[in-house]
Amino acid sequence: MNEYEHVEILLVDDSALDAELAIRGLKEHNLANDVVWVKDGEQALDYVYRRGQFEGRSGVGPRLILLDLKMPKVDGIEVTRVIKGDPQMRHIPIVIMTSSKEERDISESYSLGANSYIVKPVDFEALANVASQAGYYWLAINRVPG
Amino acid sequence: MIVGRPGNTIRGKLLFVVLVATSLALLISGAAMAIYELRDFRETWVNDLTAQADVIGLAAAPALQFQDPDAAYEYLGLLKAKPNITGAVIYEANGALFASYSPSEHEVAFPSLPDVDGHQVREDELILFKRIVANDEILGTVGLRASYNLTGRLLDYLGILGSIMALSLIGAALISRRLQRTITEPIAEVTFVARQVMEQRDFSLRAAKTSNDEIGLLVDAFNDMLNEIGRRAKVLERSNEALEQQVRERERAEAARAAGERRNRTLVTAITQVVWVANRRGHFVEEQSGWSQYTGQTRDDYRDLGWRGAFDPAAQNELELTWARALNEPEAFELELKLWHAASGAYRLVSVRAVPVLSLEDAVDEWIGAVTDIEDQRRNEEALRTLNAELEDRVSARTAQLQDANKELESFSYSVSHDLRSPLRAINGFANLLWEDHKDKLDDEAQRKLSIIRGQADRMGMLIDDLLAFSRLGRKSINRTHLDMAELVANTFERLNGSHESSNAEFRVGKLPGATGDRSLLEQVWSNLLSNAIKFSSREDHPLVEVGGIVEESENVYYVRDNGAGFDPRYQEKLFGVFQRLHDESEYPGTGVGLALVHRIITRHGGRVWADSRPGDGATFHFSLPKDVPHE
Numbered sequence: 001m002n003e004y005e006h007v008e009i010l011l012v013d014d015s016a017l018d019a020e021l022a023i024r025g026l027k028e029h030n031l032a033n034d035v036v037w038v039k040d041g042e043q044a045l046d047y048v049y050r051r052g053q054f055e056g057r058s059g060v061g062p063r064l065i066l067l068d069l070k071m072p073k074v075d076g077i078e079v080t081r082v083i084k085g086d087p088q089m090r091h092i093p094i095v096i097m098t099s100s101k102e103e104r105d106i107s108e109s110y111s112l113g114a115n116s117y118i119v120k121p122v123d124f125e126a127l128a129n130v131a132s133q134a135g136y137y138w139l140a141i142n143r144v145p146g
Numbered sequence: 147m148i149v150g151r152p153g154n155t156i157r158g159k160l161l162f163v164v165l166v167a168t169s170l171a172l173l174i175s176g177a178a179m180a181i182y183e184l185r186d187f188r189e190t191w192v193n194d195l196t197a198q199a200d201v202i203g204l205a206a207a208p209a210l211q212f213q214d215p216d217a218a219y220e221y222l223g224l225l226k227a228k229p230n231i232t233g234a235v236i237y238e239a240n241g242a243l244f245a246s247y248s249p250s251e252h253e254v255a256f257p258s259l260p261d262v263d264g265h266q267v268r269e270d271e272l273i274l275f276k277r278i279v280a281n282d283e284i285l286g287t288v289g290l291r292a293s294y295n296l297t298g299r300l301l302d303y304l305g306i307l308g309s310i311m312a313l314s315l316i317g318a319a320l321i322s323r324r325l326q327r328t329i330t331e332p333i334a335e336v337t338f339v340a341r342q343v344m345e346q347r348d349f350s351l352r353a354a355k356t357s358n359d360e361i362g363l364l365v366d367a368f369n370d371m372l373n374e375i376g377r378r379a380k381v382l383e384r385s386n387e388a389l390e391q392q393v394r395e396r397e398r399a400e401a402a403r404a405a406g407e408r409r410n411r412t413l414v415t416a417i418t419q420v421v422w423v424a425n426r427r428g429h430f431v432e433e434q435s436g437w438s439q440y441t442g443q444t445r446d447d448y449r450d451l452g453w454r455g456a457f458d459p460a461a462q463n464e465l466e467l468t469w470a471r472a473l474n475e476p477e478a479f480e481l482e483l484k485l486w487h488a489a490s491g492a493y494r495l496v497s498v499r500a501v502p503v504l505s506l507e508d509a510v511d512e513w514i515g516a517v518t519d520i521e522d523q524r525r526n527e528e529a530l531r532t533l534n535a536e537l538e539d540r541v542s543a544r545t546a547q548l549q550d551a552n553k554e555l556e557s558f559s560y561s562v563s564h565d566l567r568s569p570l571r572a573i574n575g576f577a578n579l580l581w582e583d584h585k586d587k588l589d590d591e592a593q594r595k596l597s598i599i600r601g602q603a604d605r606m607g608m609l610i611d612d613l614l615a616f617s618r619l620g621r622k623s624i625n626r627t628h629l630d631m632a633e634l635v636a637n638t639f640e641r642l643n644g645s646h647e648s649s650n651a652e653f654r655v656g657k658l659p660g661a662t663g664d665r666s667l668l669e670q671v672w673s674n675l676l677s678n679a680i681k682f683s684s685r686e687d688h689p690l691v692e693v694g695g696i697v698e699e700s701e702n703v704y705y706v707r708d709n710g711a712g713f714d715p716r717y718q719e720k721l722f723g724v725f726q727r728l729h730d731e732s733e734y735p736g737t738g739v740g741l742a743l744v745h746r747i748i749t750r751h752g753g754r755v756w757a758d759s760r761p762g763d764g765a766t767f768h769f770s771l772p773k774d775v776p777h778e
Contacts, residue, residue, distance in 0.1 A: 015568055021575035070564050099564040099571075121571050 008061035011037045012044040012079065013068040013097065021121055022066065022097075036062065041074025045082055048089060065094045067114075069105050077108055084113030157330045164322040168315055176307040180300070187299060191292075192265050192272065198228070199276035199288040206236050206245075207278055210285045215245045222247035232271065233291040239284050260287035270294050332361040336368050349376025420517040422453075424500075426510040428469055440517065442488025458484035458493045476502040476510045485517065494521040552621065559617050566610060574603040612739035619746050624664045631658040631704065634665075635693055638672045642680060651680050651708075656694030659702045661771045667747045674740040675706040675767050681736070682765065683710030700773055701753065707766040712759040721757055744769065 009026065013019045019037050026035055038044050046052035048062065065083070069076035076096065083089045096109045096117040106117055202221060209217035222234050222245055235246040237260040246256065265274040272294045278285045332355075339353040349372055355365045420436035429450045430437070437448060441456040448456070457465055461483040472479050478501040484493035500515035577600045580588075588596065632655065639653055661668065676691065683689035692707040713721070722745035741755075744767075748755045752772045759765035 015572075017572040017575065018568070021571070021579075024579065099567045120567070121575050 008059060008063050009035045010044060010047055010062035010065045011035055012039075012041065012065065012071070012076070013037070014039050014071045015068070018068070018097075018120060025121075034059075040071045041076060041079040044079050045074065048083060048092070062092060065092055066097055067094050068097050068120075069109065070099070077105075077112065080109050080112040080114050155330070156333060157326050160326050160329070161319060161322055164318050165315055168318040169311060172307075172311045172314055176311070180303055180307070183303065184296070184300070187296075191294070192274070195231075195265070195272060195274050195290055195292055196276060198225075198231075199274060199290050202234065202236070202290075203276055203278035203286075203288045206288070207280045207285050210236070210238065210244065210278065211280075218245035219247065225249070228292075230295065231290060231292045235289040236278075237287040237289065239286050241287075244286060256289050256291070260289060267294060270297070328357060329361060332356050332365055336365055339372075340368070343372060347379075349373075349379055419519075422515050422517065424453075424513040424515070426512055428473060428513060437517075440488065440519075441486050456486045458486075460484070472500065472502075476504070478502065482520070487519070494519055495524055496520060555617065556621070559614050562610060563614055567607070570603055570606055570610075574600060574607070577603065609739075612743070616739055616743055616746065619667070619743065619750070622667075624667065624750060626662050627665055629661050629663060629665055629668060631661050631668075631695065634669055635672055635676070638669060639676055639691075639693075642673065642677050651683055651689035651691050654690070654692045656692070658693065658695040658704065659697050661702060663751050663771060664747075667751075671744050671747050671769065672706075674744050675769075678736075678740060678767070679706050679708035679710070679765075681710075682712075683708040686710055698770075701770040702773065703768055703770045705766050705768045707764060709764040712761050712763045712765045713757075714761050715759060718757060722755060741767075 011019060011022055011026075013022065016039075023035055023037065036047065038047055043053070044065070044067070047054045047057070048065075050057055065079075067076045067079060080094055080096075083092060083094065090113065093115040094109075094113070096106070096114045097120050098105050098117055099120055109117065202225075205221045206218045209215065209221070218236050222236065225231050225234050225247055226249060229249070231249070233246070233248045233256065235256045236244040238244045241259045243256075243258070261273075261275045263275055263277055265272055267273075270293060272292050274290045274292075276288045276290075278288060332353075335356075336353045339351050343349060343351050352369045352372065353365045355362050355369075420434075420440045422430070422434050422437050423432055425431050430448045430453050431450075433445060434448060434453075437443065437453065437456075438445070441448070441453075443453065443456055446452070454462065454465060464481065465483060468479060468481055478499070480500075481498045483496060483498055485496045485498075486492075487494045497518045497520050498515060499518070500513050502510045503512050503514055505511045577596055581593075581596060581600070585593070635655060635658060643651065643653070676693075679691040680689070683691060686709055688709075690709045692705075694705055694707075696703045696705075722741050745755050748769045748771070753770045755767070755769045757765060757767045
């Protein structure tokens with residue numbers, strides 16, 4: 001179990017309600033222990049790069065980023081561009097959370113290297129599927145209520 | 147023939163004149179006679195009555211002398227024989243009434259004293275007094291009263307006169323009729339012949355002569371005139387023919403001349419190239435017919451270097467420079483200049499080309515050149531350029547507009563998908579949380595209401611999804627590949643049938659011709675049509691969905707038939723509109739976008755969609771795809 005305690009999911013969403021629902025869902029799948037929620041792309045990058053308010057934070061990861069696209073300041077596309085453009089960070093899987101199947105969003109984030117997408121509200125079955133297909137068994141295993 | 151009112155014919159006029167003359171003569175003579183007669187009648191009558199009075203006086207004288215009124219009365223009684231005497235009276239010498247007589251019972255009024263001798267006419271009566279004189283002694287007076295009856299006599303007289311006049315008029319009419327015939331008939335004949343001549347243009351006709359009087363002379367004169375006219379007409383005809391012949395010849399000549407001129411003009415305009423020859427110094431020596439024709443210069447004008455004058459003054463410098471260079475180093479050259487064009491009376495842009503003709507010793511013998519009119523060509527090119535530029539401007543403006551509109555649309559659907567969903571998600575999510583976390587605290591009614599909220603929020607999400615899918619479709623490009631429709635249908639049905647919980651529809655697939663189209667879009671079409679068929683037949687005891695295809699000349703037609711609820715064909719039109727639903731949401735759930743989507747996809751593929759049905763009798767949806775793929 002120890003290994004899984006290090007599971008860190010970075011949830012990036014400017015909508016507190018959406019975030020609450022997502023965290024609730026993750027909790028139900030026993031994944032909420034190590035979820036960090038930030039409100040925009042700037043904070044997300046600060047977290048990943050341990051700077052600003054996250055300077056000197058403990059822990060590795062994040063091991064998965066759930067990323068909303070439409071956000072103030074730095075949007076999801078920009079976050080994807082930076083992380084996937086950085087050889088040090090590009091291994092972090094990014095799952096885009098989108099409001100619709102609006103193809104422009106999806107195709108743009110894919111072209112930047114996003115690993116998958118799910119349509120909000122987050123369908124955790126779908127998330128598990130995505131994760132398992134992407135090889136993140138930890139998520140698939142973890143979602144079984146323990 | 148002479149036709150017309152009697153008053154308008156000579157005959158009528160003659161008769162009129164004869165009758166008027168006769169009546170006038172009779173009237174005047176009748177009137178004269180009447181006046182004479184009346185006067186005569188009165189005189190005679192007065193004399194007659196006076197004589198009567200004398201006779202009565204003579205007879206009554208003794209009775210007066212012997213004062214015997216009975217005798218006097220007897221004499222007066224004799225007057226009975228004279229019926230027009232209406233009364234008689236005898237006065238004595240002293241004026242006293244002696245005896246009176248009246249043929250009727252009434253007393254005839256006489257003055258109580260005798261009047262003086264004489265008569266007076268009163269109304270219709272003549273009253274006469276006569277002294278009875280014997281041996282120069284007045285014995286008394288006789289008074290007589292007689293009806294005058296002038297009117298009766300006058301009427302008689304007028305009756306006679308009228309009859310005479312009538313008789314004489316009839317006689318005159320008959321006679322004049324007979325006489326007239328000798329006058330009017332020859333005239334009528336002349337008129338008839340004249341008319342015939344006019345109508346038939348036959349100058350050989352002649353009027354018959356029937357008498358030797360003035361009418362006869364008229365007929366002769368008429369015939370002579372016809373003779374003369376006939377002769378002249380013949381002459382005129384001959385000269386007309388000659389004239390016509392001349393006109394025809396002239397017309398032919400004119401046509402030939404016009405054709406020649408047209409041809410010349412066409413030639414001149416067609417041959418816009420003028421060839422010229424100049425000597426080694428650039429002088430025109432020989433005759434330059436083409437040059438003359440184009441510029442209008444005479445031989446004297448263009449001789450030597452005169453030809454330069456035909457160029458636009460503004461072009462003279464360039465011309466001189468080029469020529470000077472060419473004479474120095476003999477080489478072919480080409481210039482574009484404005485040259486005077488006599489036919490259009492303006493300078494026109496020409497291309498002047500000159501080539502030196504070299505002798506065996508490489509010296510210039512002469513220059514040969516050509517002038518080509520390029521004015522029209524240049525103008526057309528210019529117009530074309532302008533037109534193209536305008537067109538490009540318009541196209542780019544339109545493209546920019548379209549791009550703007552597209553962008554606007556995109557940002558609109560982007561907002562819809564994000565901003566509209568965000569609150570919806572919260573409604574749905576928190577309603578779910580309420581359900582999960584506080585279900586035990588909610589009574590049945592609260593739970594029912596909560597489930598309505600969740601259901602409707604879900605439904606709104608679907609509506610937004612469908613609407614966005616629909617609007618995306620307008621912008622999505624069609625990626626055409628060859629498709630095995632049978633396989634596409636089988637897969638789609640399997641997928642759908644699994645997802646419809648209560649569905650156990652029997653599925654029959656006929657032959658399905660292949661198609662060319664966008665795989666995902668046509669899959670959408672099949673999916674929408676099949677899920678509709680499954681949905682609307684789900685309430686039947688034995689739901690049946692049939693699919694088939696027909697190959698036609700220019701297109702393939704596919705259909706999906708079910709034995710379900712069907713629809714009223716009156717609403718066919720509405721069927722393919724966005725958010726149009728023909729059934730109750732609670733009976734058959736759906737957003738009403740599916741068929742609109744089908745319609746748009748098929749239309750974009752160049753095909754058609756239609757449906758037929760009757761309520762309760764199932765529905766058949768057809769769509770066609772063209773065999774020849776249209777260009778978008």
